[in-house]
Amino acid sequence: MKAARFSRFGGPEVLEIVDLPDPHPGPGQVRIAVRAAGVNASDWKKRQGLMDEELPQTMGYEAAGVVDELGAGVTDVAVGDRVFGFSTEGAAQAELAVLSHYAPIPPSLDFPAAAALPAAVETATRALDQLGVAGGSRLLVNGASGSVGSAAVQLAVARGARVIGTASPANHAYLRSLGAEPVAYGEGMAERLRALEPEGVDLALDVAGSGVLPELIELAGGPEQVLTVADFAGAQKYGVRFSRGDAGRALHALAGIGELTEAGRFSLPVARTFPLAEVAEAHRVGETGRVRGKLVLVVG
Known part of the structure; x- marks a missing residue:
């Protein structure tokens, strides 16, 4: 099979498409003929050598x-079913991939839209669960217009929370369409938020890592009310919780997102698609940080 790989750390130019042996599923896993694969910030961190030192990857x-092959004990899907999910081996950008956690693709979604879901939905759900976001919560999402941020907004709204989201003015109409009250980020953000909520918020989620943890702590009433998925150094400095997948993933989110999607209460835009052979260009575009929505590789 064809797969994206790198044999040295560096910029997007180190990525190559290579021939690898076909994988096969183990117990409880399924293999899929990949039609689309998501691209994430963790991909270029991995490529830059910031995740681990193993080569090649x-x-x-x-x-x-x-689905084209079932592992032992799999009875909830059949060969030919459309599914989306996670490759724990980190080898989803390929013609074939083994999924350890998966769910049926919502009927209204095509393959690129489904491939955009797993990481953003899982990260957002995990963060909301850890913060304890529930009906009546007043939640601030810093970086609300990106993939994880917009997922968090919609999932929090579905829980009955009031959501305020920071974004550039160009994205304010988009946030309103998701059910959030928009606030411009940058200098004066705290004052603008207090114009909407004079008493501040109950909880704050940082998905942007833009150095605003002190302001979020002030607005939420303490570091214990704040969680970040993007600012590890800041979390250590200010005593804020940092959420990472290796501490336990919210994999239940995959099974639940279909109902919200079909009810018209959740969507995640695909900003742009690329052929698998153009994975390096997808990285270049993603690393600009100016993409609203998901970047997806189309395979086959």
Whole structure:
């Protein structure tokens, strides 16, 4: 099979498409013929050598496609079913991928839209669970217009929370369409938020890592009310919780997102698609940080 891989750390130019042996599923796993695979910030961190030192490495943790082989004990899907989910081996950007956690693709979604879901939905759900976001919560999402941020907004709204989201003015109409009250980020953000909520908020989630943890702590009433998925150094400095997947993932989110999607209460835009052979260009675009929505590789 064809797969994205790198054999040395560096910029997007180190990525290559290589021939690798076909994988096969173990117990409880399924193999899919990949139709689309998501691209994430963790991909270029991995490529830059910021995740681990192993070489060579394959790429990609989320994919959507058609089941073509079942592992032992799998009875909840059949060969030919459309599914999306996680490749724990980090090899989803390929013609074939083994998924350890998966769910049926919502009927209204195509493969690229389904491939955009797993990482953003899991990260957002995990963060909301750890913060204890529930009906009546007043939640501030810093970086609300990106993939994880917009997922967090919609999932929090579905829980009955009031959500305020920071974004550039160009994205304010988009946040309103998701059910959030927008606030411009940058200098004066805290004052603008207090104009909407004079008493501040109950909880704050940082998905942007933009150095605003002190302001979030002030607005939420203490570091214990704040969680970040993007600012590890800041979390250590200010005593804020940092959420990472290796401490336990919210994999239940995959099974639940279909109902919200079909009810018209959740969507995650695909900003742009690329052929698998153009994975390096997808990295270049993603690393600019100016993409609203998901970047997805189309396979086959």
